[in-house]
Amino acid sequence: MTNTSQIQQKWLDNPSSLPCNLPDWGLIVVEGSDAASFLQNQLTNSVLGLSRTLPGQMAQDFTGTRLAGYCSPKGRLLASAWLGLFPSAGDTDDRFALFISKDIAASTAKRLSMFILRSKVKVTDLSNDWNIAGLFCSRSQIDNIKLDPHCINLRIPNVLVSEQSVARLLMAYPKDVSIALENSDIRLSTWNDLEVLSAIPRIVQATQEQFVPQMINFESVSGVDFKKGCYPGQEIVARSQYRGAIKRRLQLAYATNAELTAPGTELFHSADPGQPAGMVVLSAQSPYISGRTDIQIECKLEALETGEIHLGGTDGPVLKIDSLPYPLIEI
Missing domain, CATH: 3.30.70.1400 (Aminomethyltransferase beta-barrel domains)
Incomplete structure (x- = not known):
């Protein structure tokens, strides 16, 4: 980074x-x-x-x-x-x-x-x-x-x-x-x-009920115990893990001179402008680089393969993707 x-x-x-x-x-x-x-x-x-x-x-x-x-x-x-x-x-x-x-x-x-x-x-x-x-x-x-x-x-x-x-x-x-x-x-x-x-x-009001835990890497940061007993939504979380149903993940990204970076802001892919490709999970202005915003995004994995991901709309700032600091548990 x-x-x-x-x-x-x-x-x-x-x-x-x-x-x-x-x-x-x-x-x-x-x-x-x-x-x-x-x-x-x-x-x-x-x-x-x-x-x-x-x-x-x-x-x-x-x-x-x-x-x-x-x-x-x-x-x-x-x-x-x-x-x-x-x-x-x-x-x-x-x-x-x-x-x-x-x-x-x-x-x-x-x-x-x-x-x-x-x-x-x-x-x-x-x-x-x-x-x-x-x-x-x-x-x-x-x-x-x-x-x-x-x-x-x-x-x-x-x-x-x-x-x-x-x-x-x-x-x-x-x-x-x-x-x-x-x-x-x-x-x-x-x-x-x-x-x-x-x-x-970190879930905030704008992102409540938006993500199954694996969509934001919760299992990869030790936030889910798959061996414990039941809890609300447990069957769906377990099914997502063992049937490979998750096609979205949390990524790190950054944008320059971006205004719409609040959690819940939608992302759009250049090849599919008609529907959101993900959303902002958490963001912060860089304290030492003027105009830069560091962002956690939840995004379709296929959107990372080609094209560009835009913030807030197809004419919004282009996101630059950074590497994660931990390995993902494969689903």
Whole structure:
């Protein structure tokens, strides 16, 4: 990617270890003695076996944090979330924290609550009461970060930039707690760009119910456990995997001087202008290259073979396709 070395050099030149607030992120807490079994029956990934992360600690690796999706009965993603197990001090019950897009947090919490029935579970949307912050730094720095005991800390996968790994940490803390922040525009835009370059999707309101998990590589980034029990849409997700029904995938792309890059913006192929070839999943303005937008797109595989993919319409900007930072699980 043409901008990765520039991003790498910029944050190496100013290696702040302070987080910045993430206004697009929210938090849902699912707690109670039946919380684990409840989520196990709702999400695409298993929550069983997650290690408990105590105050002042960091949830990390597959033992401490997992990516999970929440599907409709038709197998379409309603939400995606990073989750960990964060028990309250002195409480033996489970308490799961789900870091999720803020614009779908309330509706997701409401929908989950509809299926509690007689389970000993409480689902709470804390997005208006807690702040979400993000920190990125070098791999050598991340283990030396001093963690505030008031924060829930969840490490998400590194992003490979110019052959070096950028470590990332999601943090949640009550709004009445003050922590040291660096809320600069460049810090936030770099976090957002790193998220796009990770090629790990995040569902937002504009893309709800648009994708079966495999259409945005969810199984290739460890967001689906095909060995776990049933969950909403499980049969369709499994059928898509084992019958090779998926002909669309998430790709990385970029555009220059593009105005329509919001999630949900449709893509059109030069050879088939009458119907969309895909849509934008997530996008971010490059913090260091003027006019460049980095984009996660969901796209028909055949559209990548020949011709051009345009953003927003057949007369829109032409997308340049970049390579993915991980191998796809073949379907």
